[in-house]
Amino acid sequence: MICMSDPAARVTLRVPRSAPLGSKVPIVVLIENESAAPVELYLRGREIAYDIRVTRAGGDVVWRRLEGQVVPAILRLETIAPGKPIELRDSWDQRNNAGETVAPGEYAVSATVLSDGHSTLESVTLPLRIDRR
Amino acid sequence: MISRNTVPRFLLAASALAVLGCTDSPNPVQPPSTASLARGAGQDRLAALFAEASPAVMALGGTVFADHDERANKLVFGVENASAVQGVERALAALGIARADYAVQITEPIQQLATLRDRYRPTQAGIQIHFGQYVCTMGFNVSHDGGRSFITNSHCTNKQGGTEGTTYAQPTRTIDPTVIATEADDPVYFTGGVCPRGKKCRYSDASRALYSSGVESVQGDILKTTGANNGSLEVAGVFTVTSQDNTTSNFTIGTVFNKVGRTTGWSQGPVSRTCVNTNVSGSRVHQICQTFVDADVAGGDSGSPVFKITSGDNVELVGILWGGGTGYYVMSPLSQIRKELGTSLTATK
Numbered sequence: 001m002i003c004m005s006d007p008a009a010r011v012t013l014r015v016p017r018s019a020p021l022g023s024k025v026p027i028v029v030l031i032e033n034e035s036a037a038p039v040e041l042y043l044r045g046r047e048i049a050y051d052i053r054v055t056r057a058g059g060d061v062v063w064r065r066l067e068g069q070v071v072p073a074i075l076r077l078e079t080i081a082p083g084k085p086i087e088l089r090d091s092w093d094q095r096n097n098a099g100e101t102v103a104p105g106e107y108a109v110s111a112t113v114l115s116d117g118h119s120t121l122e123s124v125t126l127p128l129r130i131d132r133r
Numbered sequence: 134m135i136s137r138n139t140v141p142r143f144l145l146a147a148s149a150l151a152v153l154g155c156t157d158s159p160n161p162v163q164p165p166s167t168a169s170l171a172r173g174a175g176q177d178r179l180a181a182l183f184a185e186a187s188p189a190v191m192a193l194g195g196t197v198f199a200d201h202d203e204r205a206n207k208l209v210f211g212v213e214n215a216s217a218v219q220g221v222e223r224a225l226a227a228l229g230i231a232r233a234d235y236a237v238q239i240t241e242p243i244q245q246l247a248t249l250r251d252r253y254r255p256t257q258a259g260i261q262i263h264f265g266q267y268v269c270t271m272g273f274n275v276s277h278d279g280g281r282s283f284i285t286n287s288h289c290t291n292k293q294g295g296t297e298g299t300t301y302a303q304p305t306r307t308i309d310p311t312v313i314a315t316e317a318d319d320p321v322y323f324t325g326g327v328c329p330r331g332k333k334c335r336y337s338d339a340s341r342a343l344y345s346s347g348v349e350s351v352q353g354d355i356l357k358t359t360g361a362n363n364g365s366l367e368v369a370g371v372f373t374v375t376s377q378d379n380t381t382s383n384f385t386i387g388t389v390f391n392k393v394g395r396t397t398g399w400s401q402g403p404v405s406r407t408c409v410n411t412n413v414s415g416s417r418v419h420q421i422c423q424t425f426v427d428a429d430v431a432g433g434d435s436g437s438p439v440f441k442i443t444s445g446d447n448v449e450l451v452g453i454l455w456g457g458g459t460g461y462y463v464m465s466p467l468s469q470i471r472k473e474l475g476t477s478l479t480a481t482k
Binding site: 042043044045046047049066068069070071072073074075076077078114115116117118 | 266267268269286288289293338394396397411412413414415416430431432433434435437454455456457458462463
């Protein structure tokens with residue numbers, strides 16, 4: 001088994017560079033195995049629990065996918081074959097966690113996959129621009 | 134040959150060598166002194182004696198360690214108690230080793246540390262269980278009209294709600310493929326009535342698994358780790374379930390609850406919300422009248438027994454943990470578990 005900190009496993013993110021104001025922003029989180037052998041990961045949740053964070057340029061969190069959520073405390077053993085990533089899809093409706101529509105401007109998006117204990121797999125942060133229509 | 138003391142000693146020696154290696158020698162070609170030659174010869178002699186003495190001594194009952202202590206220029210043997218000393222002395226005398234060449238110390242036995250993720254037979258509350266592609270925690274062992282069983286979460290079955298005969302291994306199927314128990318009761322989730330539209334509901338995230346014959350279990354014990362909120366998984370004793378709360382759904386805010394789970398060990402904290410109707414992330418499941426506790430939780434803790442310490446290691450069982458958010462976990466009260474899994478359920482010693 002390869003542990004979560006193994007560099008063979010990593011999380012990447014697909015986010016459009018820009019989106020029109022008010023539209024749903026599609027976000028794809030990929031858990032990839034970069035090694036030549038299968039990796040076995042311990043991931044939290046019956047369905048894989050993952051968080052997405054949208055922040056403003058200064059780092060203030062605008063939206064978190066798991067904000068206020070109660071996640072089952074179960075661990076899922078997932079084997080990822082080389083070149084066959086797990087794909088997790090969601091979207092952001094451009095509202096903050098209080099339900100208000102956000103303003104146009106520059107944002108940043110990142111993702112976290114919860115694993116064994118308090119360890120996580122973190123993606124890189126990608127920019128997202130919300131354009132006026 | 135290694136005692137716990139040997140490692141730091143070795144590290145010190147290695148550090149000293151490293152420091153020496155980084156220091157210019159005042160006279161790199163100077164021959165070694167007579168004293169150091171004598172010491173070296175002594176070490177060689179002791180090393181030869183150690184090679185003979187170690188297997189002879191360590192075969193004796195009550196011995197803990199054997200060490201060639203280069204600093205003290207002696208062989209050192211650790212024994213559990215005074216009654217083991219004579220046997221060591223006799224064995225060394227038989228090898229012709231002089232009393233001045235060794236010391237015998239009484240020391241604590243070195244035990245392999247058991248954790249909540251190890252194999253347990255008989256099984257105990259708080260240990261890791263494995264089914265399908267998932268890992269959870271064994272909640273607590275019970276006697277029940279349906280037979281000797283353990284309680285874990287409904288979501289720690291192959292299908293949450295409905296009884297499909299999930300089989301469990303402990304700690305994992307890889308380590309021991311024995312089926313220790315089979316899911317025997319996991320009531321289906323209901324819709325309508327008090328259940329919000331679009332949701333499916335229950336009053337507890339709990340299921341019962343019936344033990345396989347031949348797999349022993351201990352009822353009334355919960356494994357205790359080294360301390361509350363220290364993250365340790367190392368088992369240091371047991372809590373004894375002397376009572377169970379069969380009636381409360383609405384716990385008093387601030388009451389201190391504890392849990393033991395395979396991921397974060399023993400955590401302790403106050404009840405922060407009581408009788409909370411709770412949606413479960415990533416599903417249509419809605420749990421009615423649950424309890425929030427401000428304490429640590431992580432993936433794999435599902436099924437952890439939740440209890441209140443009444444005195445010393447005596448505890449009252451109050452529920453089962455099933456999920457969590459930031460800084461808190463969520464549990465189903467035992468009163469509601471019994472309503473769904475049967476009032477014959479008894480978890481006390």
